[in-house]
Amino acid sequence: MHSGGNASSLPLVGGAPEPTINQLSKPGRRASRFPKLDVPVTEINNPAIRNDKPSLPEVSEHDLVMHYSRLAHRNFAVDVGFYPLGSCTMKYNPRFADYVAGLNTFANSHPATPATFTQGNLEVLHELEKFLIEITGMDNATFQPPAGASGELTGLLIIKKYLEENGLSNKKDIIVPDSAHGTNPASAKMAGFNVVEVSTDIRGMVNIEDLRSLVNENTAGLMLTNPNTGGLFEENIMEISNIIHENGGLIYYDGANLNAIVGVCRPGDMGFDIVHSNLHKTFATPHGGGGPGSGPVAVKGFLKEYLPGPIVVKNSNGYDWYSPKSSIGRMHGYHGNFLVALRALVYMKLLGKEGLDTLGSYAVLNARYLSSVISKIIPLAYNEPCMHEFVATVKDLKKSHKIKAYDVGKALLDKGFHSPTIYFPLIIEEALMFEPTETQTVDTLDDLAETLKLIIEELQGEDVSLEEYPKNLPVGRPNELIPAKHLTVNWGDFELLELTE
Amino acid sequence: MFVPHSEIDLKKMFEELSISSLDDLFTHIPATLKLNDGLNVPPTLSELESISHFESVESKNTQNLICFAGGGHYDVYLPHTVKTLTMRPEFMTSYTPYQAEISQGILQILFEYQSLICDLTDMELANASLYDGATSVAEAISVAINKTKRNGVVVSNGFNPNTKEVVNTLVDRSKFDIKYVDLIDYMFPEDYIFTEEDAAFVVSLPHYEGSAQDLTTIVKNAKAVGVITICYIDPSMMGILKTPGSMGFDIVVAEGQSMGSPLSFGGPTVGWFATKKELARLVPGRIIGETRDSNHTKTYVMTLRAREQDIRREKASSNICTNQTLNAVGSTIHLSWLGPQGLYEIGYQAIQKASYMKQQLLDHDINISNPNNSLREFIVQTSKPAEDVIIEMGNKGFLAGIKYSDNEILVAVTEKRTKSEIDKYITSLQEVDNA
Numbered sequence A: 001m002h003s004g005g006n007a008s009s010l011p012l013v014g015g016a017p018e019p020t021i022n023q024l025s026k027p028g029r030r031a032s033r034f035p036k037l038d039v040p041v042t043e044i045n046n047p048a049i050r051n052d053k054p055s056l057p058e059v060s061e062h063d064l065v066m067h068y069s070r071l072a073h074r075n076f077a078v079d080v081g082f083y084p085l086g087s088c089t090m091k092y093n094p095r096f097a098d099y100v101a102g103l104n105t106f107a108n109s110h111p112a113t114p115a116t117f118t119q120g121n122l123e124v125l126h127e128l129e130k131f132l133i134e135i136t137g138m139d140n141a142t143f144q145p146p147a148g149a150s151g152e153l154t155g156l157l158i159i160k161k162y163l164e165e166n167g168l169s170n171k172k173d174i175i176v177p178d179s180a181h182g183t184n185p186a187s188a189k190m191a192g193f194n195v196v197e198v199s200t201d202i203r204g205m206v207n208i209e210d211l212r213s214l215v216n217e218n219t220a221g222l223m224l225t226n227p228n229t230g231g232l233f234e235e236n237i238m239e240i241s242n243i244i245h246e247n248g249g250l251i252y253y254d255g256a257n258l259n260a261i262v263g264v265c266r267p268g269d270m271g272f273d274i275v276h277s278n279l280h281k282t283f284a285t286p287h288g289g290g291g292p293g294s295g296p297v298a299v300k301g302f303l304k305e306y307l308p309g310p311i312v313v314k315n316s317n318g319y320d321w322y323s324p325k326s327s328i329g330r331m332h333g334y335h336g337n338f339l340v341a342l343r344a345l346v347y348m349k350l351l352g353k354e355g356l357d358t359l360g361s362y363a364v365l366n367a368r369y370l371s372s373v374i375s376k377i378i379p380l381a382y383n384e385p386c387m388h389e390f391v392a393t394v395k396d397l398k399k400s401h402k403i404k405a406y407d408v409g410k411a412l413l414d415k416g417f418h419s420p421t422i423y424f425p426l427i428i429e430e431a432l433m434f435e436p437t438e439t440q441t442v443d444t445l446d447d448l449a450e451t452l453k454l455i456i457e458e459l460q461g462e463d464v465s466l467e468e469y470p471k472n473l474p475v476g477r478p479n480e481l482i483p484a485k486h487l488t489v490n491w492g493d494f495e496l497l498e499l500t501e
Numbered sequence B: 001m002f003v004p005h006s007e008i009d010l011k012k013m014f015e016e017l018s019i020s021s022l023d024d025l026f027t028h029i030p031a032t033l034k035l036n037d038g039l040n041v042p043p044t045l046s047e048l049e050s051i052s053h054f055e056s057v058e059s060k061n062t063q064n065l066i067c068f069a070g071g072g073h074y075d076v077y078l079p080h081t082v083k084t085l086t087m088r089p090e091f092m093t094s095y096t097p098y099q100a101e102i103s104q105g106i107l108q109i110l111f112e113y114q115s116l117i118c119d120l121t122d123m124e125l126a127n128a129s130l131y132d133g134a135t136s137v138a139e140a141i142s143v144a145i146n147k148t149k150r151n152g153v154v155v156s157n158g159f160n161p162n163t164k165e166v167v168n169t170l171v172d173r174s175k176f177d178i179k180y181v182d183l184i185d186y187m188f189p190e191d192y193i194f195t196e197e198d199a200a201f202v203v204s205l206p207h208y209e210g211s212a213q214d215l216t217t218i219v220k221n222a223k224a225v226g227v228i229t230i231c232y233i234d235p236s237m238m239g240i241l242k243t244p245g246s247m248g249f250d251i252v253v254a255e256g257q258s259m260g261s262p263l264s265f266g267g268p269t270v271g272w273f274a275t276k277k278e279l280a281r282l283v284p285g286r287i288i289g290e291t292r293d294s295n296h297t298k299t300y301v302m303t304l305r306a307r308e309q310d311i312r313r314e315k316a317s318s319n320i321c322t323n324q325t326l327n328a329v330g331s332t333i334h335l336s337w338l339g340p341q342g343l344y345e346i347g348y349q350a351i352q353k354a355s356y357m358k359q360q361l362l363d364h365d366i367n368i369s370n371p372n373n374s375l376r377e378f379i380v381q382t383s384k385p386a387e388d389v390i391i392e393m394g395n396k397g398f399l400a401g402i403k404y405s406d407n408e409i410l411v412a413v414t415e416k417r418t419k420s421e422i423d424k425y426i427t428s429l430q431e432v433d434n435a
């Protein structure tokens, strides 16, 4: 089968390793040229000044361009093939947003430029805030958090300060599902809370009885994604939020899975007090090989004055910055990842009502369809209707044929697909989490399922050596033990120094 | 929009799922939660319509202000080669390189990034980026606290106030005592006495005010009582300043914007973080290592993963997950494009132009608070309120600098500024500020 999402035609193959830019360096070569100094030369005397030149590679511009272009060819991407990576929402990133983000003063304003001279930038943030609070059902937002994890920490610090100001400093427990993403407990710890884990029931949802038993006068709040990390909608969400609120806690929405519900329902209506959105997931900004993201935090009105400041407000003269009265303080040196926020606004404008009202529906349609076809090949972790993603498991294949989720992922790479997310959530054995997003065609979904079927048959073969997969890529399976024992983390490390600690 | 399905596709999918409408997908969601009339948002715009919308919003920003502001973010020339290579879709639209076999491009660039930063700062291990300069300072303090198990944090006052605010947000002040030490004559006091309660010493090179000093002795004194020393650098000055490693520092952090990222209204940029190997287990964020694959071919992978949140959860060294990789790619390509001579020239020309500007200001009877030990950045005194001067200078086409105090402006000069821009700045300042 040939579909748009299959990257197996890529000329990625080329066994030779690419040298580092340092290995391409030759004394005296250079790419950079600068204008001649147009002011008289003065002698500079400062004890912090060095006498020699810094240590950097010396390469021609053409060598530099060829090197980084070859490296580009060694990288899978959304623009190259299907990336069904669960929890990451690897949807198409509209090209048009690149154009807008490159416009002169959007790209080139200094962050300390006064509001008078940056009315356009402030309008972008204000307009995006309006979209976000409507989509999430909240009242006010900050754009400082540069990613989801920073949004979590922002939200938790808001909870902490709110409780302190209300004389409830005893409340130190943050409840997190055992299926939660690692950033949730890590953020709770950084904010100074105790992490309390609530279990998941056999249907794959928060275990309500367990939750009741964990909630008490020390409960500060709960962090939750909905749909949860198993891709299931928490049907008892109103009961969950009531349990927390009745005990004086707040509830935090981890927006990593927001794509499933845009236009369908809203965290604000489910009782969530604080919400972060991952603009780099739901709102189609490119992931950049691992970042930048943007994790704006939206709150209900009663928490507005706790937001990191300044936030944008609109008044009779236009837009201005406003410093919330009880702010937790800044989470970023300036205004967060502004150009990422701008790209998200471009996406929302292009979608508009028609696109946003149906966004969640189409994301769910694609996932539900894919889960239906894949369930005929390998079992799903839960027998429930999935939202925008779902988890399958190869635990039976592991027992019968020693085939692990890892092996299935590696074999898929060979066939031109990115691997699904593996081993997440941690509570599901040999998990493969698929998130197709709404931008893939049904042919690509069928192609993936068919390929998965072929792989699973192939891997069960008599004399298959699982370690050999992938076979068609520039490198095979890395030995992940070498770098952990001998830390080679820069090109000066020729001796593979043993780690001392 | 961007949903590819034709009527035929939908029919096929609905049949597979035995449903007749999209609504049928959500029968398990409580009816009271469902949005019946959809969202209250504006109608769809075509790309053509949104071009004029966004161009008109952009035009509401004052155009082409000549930038004399710094404070961590600098108007350094960003070559097209760097911009276009960084924005290659294979880099831009990929995720975190969990699958090493199909991510060697990003992994190798990040390995080069780590190596370049180590070479430039005289450190041994860099991570693959943090959010920005300010959050990197806070992360470095947290490493020092975890290493020493002490409660005191000594921070030089010579920092951008926003950076200090981020530190105050992220370091729990109910547990840790942050002491801000004033600069004396724009220098960190050489005789400052550190104690065995101090976990960290944090200082900026150059100071926020633009003055620079050799910090070797102070670092030695701090280390003598077991303090972890942290240096915040301006990367665009590293072609001309001594390295933090040569001064003895344990950790180097930076706001990396000037290397590879446009000013971007402050974000996305990149936080640099580099240190010595003995602190490896405490380093926040991702680290790329070199290894071999099954055929002994050189291969790059994410390494020392047992520090990270997805594995260690609440015991992780930091909560960071998504970082600023693409900006780190920008730093890598920009540094490689510059080479030793280019990075030197950025620093050298900035300092020469700043010296010229300082001399001209003094010749025109405009006072400078720190004329002598400042390099490319310095404080200009105003007779009118600094805020008003900045607005009036803006109306004349200059971003005059950053307000430093009621009557002081922090001015930065980069290699991009020309003699004629400097001369016009001074003429305008005289017109604006004649009290």
Ligand SMILES: Cc1ncc(COP(=O)(O)O)c(C=O)c1O
Residues within 6 Å of the ligand: A087, A088, A147, A148, A149, A150, A181, A183, A184, A225, A229, A254, A256, A257, A278, A293, A295, B320, B321, B322
């Ligand atoms: C469920 C979940 N929560 C939180 C995060 C953290 O978000 P970020 O990577 O933007 O910090 C992620 C994504 O990686 C996630 O999948």
